[in-house]
Amino acid sequence: MISLAADFGGTRIKLGLVKDGNVVVQSVIPAESDRHLSERLEAVATGFERLGEQAGLGIAQCDGVGFSYPSIIDRRNARIMDHFGKFGDASAIDLRDWSEQRLHLPLAIDNDARMALIGEWRYGAGRGTDNCVIITLGTGIGVSAVMEGQVLRGVHGQAGILGGHTTLRTGGGACVCGNVGCAELLASTSVIAQLAREHPQFASSALATLPAIDYAAIFQLAASGDDCAMALRDRSLETWSALAVNLIHFFDPELVILGGGIMGSAEEILSFVRDYVSRHAHTPWGRVKVVGSELGDRAALLACEWLVHEDVAKVLK
């Protein structure tokens, strides 16, 4: 089984050629998500052709194409349902038709957090369990769940993946999703610089001297005793932990996996979330394990092969 894989992120698109559970070759192209997806798809196809050459394979030898994409996905029709201002033409594109025309290959697609979980569940931190959830901490907050050995999808493909848009503060700020007080508005890379600037101690914080504020800076300055950074760090840790408890109460997993770009500060985040979960999750049967992702960026690429197998290869047989 050989698949072409594309993992669409906010700033980068990761491409891979995956064979039997291994990423054989991979590359990265800029997302340029302010442009049209129809244009970027050509760069994806060219990238795939280059990977094929690197691996000594023709595209025709591949079984299919898998996409991991940050949106609600109509998987059956290979349609992107939401675009949140990125790739404005995305929902108008028939991706299956594009793949068949351009690459002469069938295509499968699903949500990016779901793909991260599928990768970890089949090949990484979630191996051996039938009940696990993931929280990916990055530009936004991605969530997904596997329950009783099944990837949770729901009628419209949105079951489990809107965890970043669960309400953690009633009466909170308005979110791009239409809800108010979403988890993602309280602690994610997309809002942390603004939250820092709004903090009463910002002016006296070393954060005010930085050209850009991200979580690496927050954790680093918090460790050196910067009051503003400590307050932002602690509030973020509490937000992610409260979300983990909510997911445990919703989905009854035995394992919570934490992944995403912010997990560069993994041990600090993991130990806080573990402690919070052990104190506040209602699990009379025992304790839910909280672990970091094992595969990082490779999870979604590996999941592309799994999805091609599930959605395309099985049907073709």
Ligand SMILES: [Zn+2]
């Ligand atoms: Zn929201």
